[in-house]
Each structure stands twice: as structure tokens, then as C-alpha cells.
Amino acid sequence: MRSAESGRKYELSLKARVPRLAGEGVTQEAPAERTLETVYYDTKDFRLTRAGIALRRNSGTGWSLKLPSQELRFPLGDSPKAPAQIATLLRAYTLDRKLRPVAQLRTDRFTHRLTDASGRTLATLADDHVTGEFLGGPAVRLDRWRELDVEAGPELLDRLDRTLRKRGAENAWWPSKLQRLMGDAAENKRGSNEVLPAYLRAQFERLRRADLGFRVGEDDSVHQLRVAARKLRSALQTFASLVGRKKADAVTAELKWLGAELAPARDAEVSQARLEACLDEVSPELVFGPLRQYLTRDFARTSRTELARATEALSSNRYAALLRSIAALLDTMRPAGKKALRKPLRKTARKLCRATAATEGLSGVELEKALHNVRKKAKRARYAADAVRPAFGKKLRAWRKHVKAVQQTLGKHQDSVVDRAALRHFAIDGFSENQNTFTFGLLYGRDEAAAKMLQGRFADEWRTLRKGARPSWLKV
Incomplete structure (x- = not known):
């Protein structure tokens, strides 16, 4: 992920000339031209975009799944339909709703390299002329705009920033091309902002993030899944009278089932770590036999079994139904005062x-x-x-x-x-x-x-x- 110190994004009029950034030992080369055609996918109600996730298909580079913490890439394939592997990863967000094209972008990119006298790259200026179609509304929306993307070291970046602003460039308003094209179409339409719904939504989001983390192999994802499920269950039990007792009881029963399926895998991780730490504290002359190898062998066997159990639970229709029930409950919550x-x-x-x-x-x-x-x-x-x-x-x-x-x-x-x-x-x-x-x-x-x-x-x-x-x- 690029930091604020290494890259900045600007907007520029479509009719403006390409800013010249050469001078003081910097040469701006002629641009390398490239056309990028990208189709973005989401559910009908934009569940991925609202969660900060972008799924796109690029005719040249294949499928890209951009998550808050990382970006995953998949081969292009012959079908324009989202691959089953990606649909499985995103199940906690789509709730098995169909992924369909919601926007397509054509970007004519002109990349200028800024070099020193020896030819070493000091910075790059990407001049993007973008044509976009938003397909997810009642009518197709067309838009055209221009972006400048500059990458450089911190000191040169500040100098280039001053030059660009003199040439009419302004800070980019939108964080991404897709969000600019969509506007407020994917804006979260939430009900009351009072504290209980906000807390429950935060825990549901934590559970979905952990679900995705588990599917891509992130460390500690089982623990995060279990904690989120436990907090959701606890809050729904405590505040069942405010949520609707019948709905709350049904969801908490299923969250209890999920916790029971996840607990053994997490317990094995924790027990192994604790016992190995205790073993580290014992004086070497009091450690007899290959105890560490014994622990590792036993827990490895247990972990494989319990992780398989957790995977089966998260792949089940019962789990998918639980996610849909939580989402429906949150959508119908009534306000509650202090x-x-x-x-x-x-x-x-x-x-x-x-x-x-x-x-x-x-x-x-x-x-x-x-x-x-x-x-x-x-x-x-x-x-x-x-x-x-x-x-x-x-x-x-x-x-x-x-x-x-x-x-x-x-x-x-x-x-x-x-x-x-x-x-x-x-x-x-x-x-x-x-x-x-x-x-x-x-x-x-x-x-x-x-x-x-x-x-x-x-x-x-x-x-x-x-x-x-x-x-x-x-x-x-």
C-alpha cells in the first residue's frame, strides 16, 4: 500500500496541457501509452463497495480483489462471470447474492518518467483520461474526467506538488475512480445512529472481516471470528427486549452453535502457546525427555482436525443462513433511548x-x-x-x-x-x-x-x- 509520503493524486481539466515537471536536474521523458479496460463487480445493493472492497476484472491483468488489508489476484479465465473461488471468499459480504457488473472504466494512461542526468528514475507521473459507465442504477450514467497520479520521494514530491498546483491541478476529491463514478449510490443507508445498533453493526463487520481473513489464511482469524460471534451473542442476549426477543433468541442460538464449532480450533492454539511458554520457564535440568516435540506432535494433530471442523462450519448453508439473519435483524432494529x-x-x-x-x-x-x-x-x-x-x-x-x-x-x-x-x-x-x-x-x-x-x-x-x-x- 502506498503511503502519503510516496504518492499523491490530483484532478486536472480534460483540456489542460500535460504539466511539465522538468527542471533543476530533472528530465521528463515522453509518455508511454497504455489503455486499461476494467469492469467492477458488486451485488445489486453494493455490499462490497459499502464494506470498502473492490472486485474488478481487467482485460490485461485478470481479476483483482482489493481488500482493506491486501490485494489478491486471480487469472482472467474465459468467462466474464466472477469465479467461484472469489464468490466463496466474499460469501460473508454478498450473503450469496449474485455478483454482477456495476461499472466499467476505460483509462487511457500516459505515463511520464522523471529522471536525473544518469537516467535514474526519480518520479513517475501517470496522466489518466478516464471514461466511465455506471451500470448499477436505474439508468446508465456516463462520465469523463482526468486524474494525475504522482509517485516520488518525500522531498521531490513536495516540489512537484507546488509545480502541479501552479498548472491548475487540485487534490483529488474521490479516493478511487469507482467511487467517483458511483457517487452516493453505494452510500450506507442506516437507520438510527444510537449506540446499540452501532455496536452490533461493528461486531458484525468484525465477524465478516475475520471470515474473509480465515478464507485467505490470515493469522488469528479464528480468534477474531470467535470474539465477534461471542460479542454479538452476548449483546443480543442482554438487550433482547430492545431488539425483539424472538429474533434475538433465534440468532443467539445459531451464534452459540458457531462458537462451539470454532472453539476447539482456537483452544488448541491457545493451549499450545501457553504450555510452551510455561516450558520455557522451567530450568533445563528439570526438563526430561523430548517434551516440546511431544507437545508439537499432539497439538498439530488436534489443530488439523479442529481447523477442518471450522472450515466445514463456515462453508455450510447453516452459517450462510446465520449471516443473513444477522443482517436482517440489524436492518429492522428499533431505536432505544438511554x-x-x-x-x-x-x-x-x-x-x-x-x-x-x-x-x-x-x-x-x-x-x-x-x-x-x-x-x-x-x-x-x-x-x-x-x-x-x-x-x-x-x-x-x-x-x-x-x-x-x-x-x-x-x-x-x-x-x-x-x-x-x-x-x-x-x-x-x-x-x-x-x-x-x-x-x-x-x-x-x-x-x-x-x-x-x-x-x-x-x-x-x-x-x-x-x-x-x-x-x-x-x-x-
Whole structure:
């Protein structure tokens, strides 16, 4: 991606002469001419354009899928129809709607090279004469315009900028040729700007970005998918009365299914990273046998299985139906004022208090289960606060901060529970293979001690939460 320091884009009258940028040791060569014909594809309601995604077919270079973080290229092929591979990648955005041509551009490009005395390229000036047809409206829209695209080093770029402006060039108003041609046709037509719909839309967008990331092999995409699904589910459960309980319940049930399909793949990643980090902290003289290789082998097998499971889920009709249901729900949400938002948040706070009270007098496995329940209630309370935070003041932010501290501490506590179960599994399997399992027992003991320490920290953080600042209506 080109930075602001290396390139700038301008507009210039179609009748103006090509700006001469030569001088002071710079020579401007005669232009190299090239014609580019590009067809842009989108759904009928411009779902890709609204998401900042551009799909185009160029007669010379093939298919290009420009995403916010990268650009993917595909061979041209014989058919003008978007390839099935691309349609699959974009499924979370198109929701299986047909991809069709929405615009076509013809660009007559004249590229001037600016060189020094030795012939070394100092800058390039692309003079684009563009003819565009917008095909996505009730009638075909034609337009013609001219763009200048300059690439150079920062110092020369500033000098060229001054010269171009003297020749009548102005900063380009539109970020891309397609958006100029389309105008406001693809503008998002959203309803209320109040906080809850905005939060839900943001999480849905996060889920779609992660879906696309998973399909192109981006790291951490399973984690991002899972987090977005969890936040959507939590907010819909908390604010179901404002969203429409029947619709909210149906979507949350499917989000729960999706989370269950994604969880094992993510859990395997996290467990492996944590156990390997713990192993790094053990003195070499206390590490017996090929433990790291043992962990790598076991988790690699698990990861392959669980990633296949996640892939199958994301390729299913059930998942596609879930995406359509979320989009439909967001399109029909009713506005809700601050007063209406308070009751659901207060309810989550009460549930958190009751879950904490239920831990009193427990020990061992029963305490671990109860603390895990507190963690889940704290997470829901935190997500609820995140959803409505823009509507309330600093006191809610302070309460949310304390809730987050409780959730994170209990998250680490739950990690120790999961790790101990895994270590016990490895110790049993290792023993059956005649491995020395002393180190697994050592790590088990350390996790057990860490769990007790985290229980004490939770007690302190809970007292801070109970005494901390919060809005008066949130006191329970």
C-alpha cells in the first residue's frame, strides 16, 4: 500500500496541457501509452463497495480483489462471470447474492518518467483520461474526467506538488475512480445512529472481516471470528427486549452453535502457546525427555482436525443462513433511548453479583466451576457496558474497568484449569509411551499454585468493584 509520503493524486481539466515537471536536474521523458479496460463487480445493493472492497476484472491483468488489508489476484479465465473461488471468499459480504457488473472504466494512461542526468528514475507521473459507465442504477450514467497520479520521494514530491498546483491541478476529491463514478449510490443507508445498533453493526463487520481473513489464511482469524460471534451473542442476549426477543433468541442460538464449532480450533492454539511458554520457564535440568516435540506432535494433530471442523462450519448453508439473519435483524432494529438501555445493563450486574455470592463456601472442583460461571457473567457485563458506553459517562467507564479486571483474572484462572487437564492427559499418554513425565507434574503443580493466587486476587478485585464508582442507577 502506498503511503502519503510516496504518492499523491490530483484532478486536472480534460483540456489542460500535460504539466511539465522538468527542471533543476530533472528530465521528463515522453509518455508511454497504455489503455486499461476494467469492469467492477458488486451485488445489486453494493455490499462490497459499502464494506470498502473492490472486485474488478481487467482485460490485461485478470481479476483483482482489493481488500482493506491486501490485494489478491486471480487469472482472467474465459468467462466474464466472477469465479467461484472469489464468490466463496466474499460469501460473508454478498450473503450469496449474485455478483454482477456495476461499472466499467476505460483509462487511457500516459505515463511520464522523471529522471536525473544518469537516467535514474526519480518520479513517475501517470496522466489518466478516464471514461466511465455506471451500470448499477436505474439508468446508465456516463462520465469523463482526468486524474494525475504522482509517485516520488518525500522531498521531490513536495516540489512537484507546488509545480502541479501552479498548472491548475487540485487534490483529488474521490479516493478511487469507482467511487467517483458511483457517487452516493453505494452510500450506507442506516437507520438510527444510537449506540446499540452501532455496536452490533461493528461486531458484525468484525465477524465478516475475520471470515474473509480465515478464507485467505490470515493469522488469528479464528480468534477474531470467535470474539465477534461471542460479542454479538452476548449483546443480543442482554438487550433482547430492545431488539425483539424472538429474533434475538433465534440468532443467539445459531451464534452459540458457531462458537462451539470454532472453539476447539482456537483452544488448541491457545493451549499450545501457553504450555510452551510455561516450558520455557522451567530450568533445563528439570526438563526430561523430548517434551516440546511431544507437545508439537499432539497439538498439530488436534489443530488439523479442529481447523477442518471450522472450515466445514463456515462453508455450510447453516452459517450462510446465520449471516443473513444477522443482517436482517440489524436492518429492522428499533431505536432505544438511554433509559431503555439501563435496565438490561443493571440486570447483567445483578447476575454477576449473584454468581459471585454463589462461590462462597466452595472449594476444589466445585469452586473452579463456580468461578468459571462468574467469569462468564463478568464478560457479559463488560460487553454490555461496551455496547452502551458512548451513551453514559465516566462512572460507567470506571465500573466497566473493574469488571474487566475481574474477568481477566478469572480468565487466567480458567486457563490454569484447562492447562492442568491437558497436562494430566499428556502425563498419562507419556507414561504409556515410556516417557519421563516428571516435568508435566512440575508444571501441574505450578498451575495449581497459580490458581490459588488468582483466587486471592479475584477476591481483592471484587471488593474494589463493589466499592468503585458507578452510575447511581447501576447500584445493585
